[in-house]
Amino acid sequence: MTEWVKITIDGKSYSAPRGRYLLEVCEELGIYVPNFCYYYKLPPQAACRMCLVRIENIRKLQTACTVRVQDGMVVTTNSDEIIGARQGMVDFILANHPLDCPMCDKGGECELQYMSLTYGNLFGRYMETKEHRDEYQLSPFIWLDPQRCILCYRCIRVCDEWVGDHALGVLGRGAHSEIIGNKRDGTLECENCGNCVEVCPVGALTSANFRFRARPWDIEDTITTCTYCADGCQLKLSVRDGKVVRAWAKDMTGINMEFLCLKGRYGNEFVNSPDRVHAPLIRRQGRLEQASWDEAIGLVASRLKEITATHGAESIACLGSPRLTNEVLYVLNKFARDVIGTPWISHIAEHDWRPLFNMLTAPLATQNDIRSGKKTLLLIGGNPPEYNPLTAYSLRYAVRENGSRLIIVNARPLLRLPEESEFFHIRPGSEPALLLALLDESQLNLVAEITNLSVERLGALRRALEESEDLVVLIGPEVSGAALEAAGALGARWATERRRVRLLPLMRFNNSLGALDMGLTGDLPAPEDIGAHIKALYLVGVDPIRTYGDRWREALARAEFVVVHELFTTETAEYAHVVLPAMSFAEIDGTFTNNAGQVQRVRRALESGGERRPDWVILRLVAKGMGVEMDVRGSAMAMLKDLAERVPGYEGITYEQIDAEGAVQTHRALVKEVSWNDLLDRLNAQVAALDRNRDMLTEPPALGTGLFERGTLIEHVPLMAQAFGWDGSRSRDDR
Amino acid sequence: MERIISARFDIPNADQLDVYLEHGGYRALKKVLTEMTPEQVIEEVKKSALRGCGGAGFPTGMKWGFVPKDSPKPKYLVCNADESEPGTFKDRQIMEKDPHGLIEGILIGAYAIGAHLAFIYIRGEYWYLKEKLERVIDEARQGGYVGRNILGTGFDCDIIVHPGAGAYICGEETALLESLEGKRGYPRLKPPFPASVGLYGCPTVINNVETLAWVPHIILRGGEWFHRLGTEKSGGHRLYSLSGHVVRPGVYERPLGYPLKRLIYEDGGGIRDGKRLKAVVPGGASSPILTAEEAESATLDYEPLAALGTMMGSGAVIVMDEDTDIVRTTYSFIKFFAHESCGWCVPCREGTRWMVKIFERLLRGGGTERDLEMLVTLSDNMFGRTHCPLGDAAAWAVGPAVKKFRADFERYLTRRGAVAAD
């Protein structure tokens, strides 16, 4: 319960929540108190001394960033004394600072530059020699210019608190203090998320991809949604001269506040790659050769018609990528089902999440649900710091800011999650048994044996849930089949009038859930099916060889006809008869649905070069070639309108609404009646089949397991390829 | 004048348990454990008006009283043996010559606040004293004075000696705690104060070596007796570390309210080689310098020294004769502070470096009037605006020196103000 107190600032009275930091109160009241080391949701540092104010009856000036407001406090934020103090601080900071803003990458968006404008002296008073220090690279992604550093410690705190990596520290003392990385030679071995760079107020930390490539006033920013994991961070893509030059989140408008991970921040420059497919390609005498759109579309349409005529429409399988926009997936589904008429429409996925959604009895948890209020967070499987970095950030936030209880059930210890979390170390593969324990108390003995947790520990786990009033269960991909249904049923089992339950599937791709929602829910053909009853494959942005391995190589070779929409000539494209050049997420409008069921905007940030076309346009052209006029309207905005009329849960969602709200929640129908006996039968069967002798795993998964993983898009980001030693042509060498 | 805390300094082998026992050792501990409640101990110390001898002069009894009694967390007592304030060497005497006295004080303090584990954080350069203290603690343990079930009373308390790694800032109590926890020695934000959130987040009292060594005497002879030895607000005697240009430098036990002049002329035997007094730093490098005239009338006590714009500090009196160049002494102090600044906050980190550079230029002969003003301005811009008192001390070492000994500084100015900016 917030208690409001009366305070006086600069002669005016206000009421303010008791105990809040004075600086934040001033900020909310629109009273400017300069600061450097203060940062939203970071522990106060009190290092820069810019925020000094006078508080009545206290002898010394006080730092507004550390003082908590109390009833009757009388504050002066503006007086000759205070202005003098601020000027003095700017003097100190500028003393050894290189005063060469035109040569600094931060010029134009530097907090010290702004501050100097307000509080700097016209003439520098520092007459001594400056101690120059060379800038150097902390990691492939990050540079440090120690002389520009004002030692606000934001980077260190962000790494400690937001990222949990504890990778930065200070070396040396006094004026010789320097930010350094955690490796023996002072460089960094870390996630390389670049959040430290983002919060650096000056040009001390810079990103290798962006530094000295643009000035803030000659770039254009577009807010869009990340194209990597299913958490769905909002990011700003900065574009200069038709090229993506950086991604950042400084304005904190999204569900991610100011957080981005390595991929979201540094993984976007595949868009600029010269290797992009820029024109249609047709296979002639075994080689892909450039062709005109008319020719390519004509060929695709006629081959599809021929195959339908000879083998039936069911012999054509369509596969979409969970990275495509809802709009594209929606049109692809229509194309498959209505134009071709095949039931084989599915999407590539790392995991089959359908059982969860078929048995969903609780609403999905948003990042905000995790971060707000004190609650119990149960993480079963998964590895958020590697595969769902924003979720990891939110978990750390929840523990730090709200004292939420984090319970981790995993076959391995996880790194970079709060020390305060409780760890239940289970046998690998025994997740279904654990879910059984959560649904059925009578089987704890069996579950104990399988999971290698004692009955007491299982009891403690159940008690933790019983004690919770607000429960979020995060479900990793180790949970599958009946266990996933069981996870979906946790709402029905645990929610009461006093206890709210929410679920978060730790999905892998930015639009995994959108793909399910848009109806790409058919079964995936098995590689053996190809060449047998599946004769042709229509692939939109997918590379099954990459995802599912070599068995697909022969499968594709057996197919009569393969067409792909692609950004790059992937391994799969090497087997295609036609490759159609598609546009990337940065070049189109649309929406993605994140793992919390929130619909967010994808916005066109730049022109796509070459002859590329958006996927839906290509699909419509192919349909037209097949003699079918698809009922698809011309723009992404109009498509969303169509989609919102037909896709359950998306009713009424419009661009205007998303623009206004940022993320719009879909309405998911929940299963009302769970037939427990059937569910438990299925779950028991799954549990009975588990291997009870697997060795326990004690090592945490290595740093970078997920984050540094090579992928179809990210391997075309030069900085990534360089950093992780991907030699550009691996896919070809492997053949 | 009776010597109390230094009474055993001249007794041979007083650092050995049997000799210590012969001379009244561990009687106070026994009294406390068998006859007094923790509250009574705190009350007695409050009555004594004992003030911390580490520098800040905070009333010890009051500090002990701040420890929450109902906290379920363990409590800790930490003895600050970092003794790094330039000019200070009194704690060393205690640890060398009467170490059991310190151990006894620590045990009584621990009992008073409900601690069962105490730490002695000792400066790294005192490695030989660390070894000695460890031997002494072992001896005391064997004698049943340290460890489990002390003197059969059921009270447990162990003592761990932990060496610092050579940073002055780690004498500041919260930086000390960070260092003790194995972290970099940065001063913490206050509040919370260590009495509620200290070592490992638990209630903790930090006291100077001398402060704790006084406690057994207070217990044996009573708080009122101790109070009467000193002045109204500050009880007892203090150990003064007298150094500089005096005939007999050394550690002197004298009361609070003792005239500075007597310390220098009677106890110290006056200025060496019959020279005249020029300046005195009365409480370690952190206390502003006094001119000879000011020193004439100064009394060694908190309020009178504050009235002169300086402070008691650690009781380290540094005496300077007429040949002393105040520019060079001040330079040496500011260099010390610049070297020891932890770097956390802007004004101290940048201000000390800046001032050092100005001094170096002055000393090279490239100084101007403007530099003297700049030194005063920088000192004003630092003072009262830093994160911990080290920055204040650095500012205090310079501003008053420039103002009071301007002639010394002017000797370094180039005639026509040519700035040797390089």
Ligand SMILES: Cc1cc2nc3c(=O)[nH]c(=O)nc-3n(C[C@H](O)[C@H](O)[C@H](O)COP(=O)(O)O)c2cc1C
């Ligand atoms: C920069 C700095 C250095 C200090 N060094 C010491 C020290 O070496 N020994 C000490 O006892 N107190 C030192 N202090 C004072 C301690 O912070 C603290 O006030 C003292 O240990 C408390 O004990 P007392 O109350 O018994 O004096 C220092 C303070 C500062 C700001």
Ligand code: SF4
């Ligand atoms: S890049 Fe991320 S993990 Fe690495 S130091 Fe910066 S904040 Fe920490």
Ligand code: SF4
């Ligand atoms: S590198 Fe940047 S964020 Fe880090 S301390 Fe220096 S100025 Fe602050």
Ligand code: SF4
């Ligand atoms: S956490 Fe996920 S959504 Fe956010 S930036 Fe990283 S990959 Fe993108």
Ligand code: SF4
């Ligand atoms: S005043 Fe100096 S020593 Fe104290 S916190 Fe600031 S920089 Fe560190």
Ligand code: FES
């Ligand atoms: S913002 Fe308060 S000290 Fe930096």
